[in-house]
Amino acid sequence: MKALVLDEVGQPLQLRDVPTPQPQPGQVLVRLAAAALNHRDVWIQQGQYAGLRFPIILGSDGAGTVVELGEGIDESLRDQAVIIDPSQNWGDNPRAQARSFSILGLPHDGTFAEYVAVPATNVYPQPAHLSAEQAAALPLGGVTAYRALFTRGRLRAGERVLITGIGGGVALLALQLAVARGAEVWVTSGSPDKIERAQALGARGGISYRQPGWGKALVQQAGGPFDLLVDSAAGPGVAELLEAAAPGGRLVFYGGTTGTMTNVPPRHIFWKQLDVLGSTMGTAEDFAGLLDLVNGARLVPVTDQVFDLADGEQAMRRMAEGQQFGKLVLRII
Known part of the structure; x- marks a missing residue:
């Protein structure tokens, strides 16, 4: 698959071919239609984030279609249009995340790619009133x-x-x-x-x-x-x-x-x-509450500019400059 890869601190993202991930038990494989940037991605590129590892595919926000199922996943999820909750392993305490908590895009490869494998519990139906680009702008910032x-x-x-x-x-x-x-x-x-x-x-x-x-x-x-x-x-x-x-x-x-x-x-x-x-990120209940409000009010996230995946580094530079009004989105397919 095509993916934007960060090889080390301070380097531009490189578009290259990498192996397509395979869904493990409890996971689904999502073919991404769009992804969105967060300041987190720029901070990782600048080395201002804990737990750095390289190479890494950045990206916490994404929307796409479930195309493969790992062991134990209900067949009804296949071919569903979904958005991804980027909060992983929150833990049992709703008041604060567990030490095992992580955010998609580091330490696990993220959404600046054609495919991403994520836990099935982290995918939700894409709001029907949103395009893939609009839906991709919602998860991390929204929760x-x-x-x-x-x-x-x-x-x-x-x-x-x-x-x-x-x-x-x-x-x-x-x-x-x-x-x-x-x-x-x-x-x-x-x-x-x-x-x-x-x-x-x-x-x-x-x-x-x-x-x-x-x-x-x-x-x-x-x-x-x-x-x-x-x-x-x-x-x-x-x-x-x-x-x-x-x-x-x-x-x-x-x-x-x-x-x-x-x-x-x-x-x-x-x-x-x-x-x-x-406050940091949110629980699965927070994400579900977000989607209830977005669907009920038919809210549409504000997008600043949509870039092709190949132009992801250009989008990163716009993010770093802080001139945007709304989300910067990558169109993948």
């Missing part, structure tokens, strides 16, 4: 956003929620999911254009995180503080999040792209009685 908002963040209809760094895949999916559940959504970005585009998707408004004192300014703009704040940057911006949080509010962090939390005034945390929560 991360769903768990952050609803499982960890306990978001309820009518609450005011702030989603930072709008434009990335997780943040945009969080915006769409929160709007679908009846929340009042506000956003931050360094780009006025991205804020405007977020408003077209249902956000009430937003503010630039480059503006000094943006936390208080956004509270004034929104007409009040925020019940839930969902963030992937951390770093010095946490002080502004604490300013913007309502008493009894919840802060959910699913990443830390700007580094260590600095200048964080603890008085806001204890005096406002805030909940500070972490």
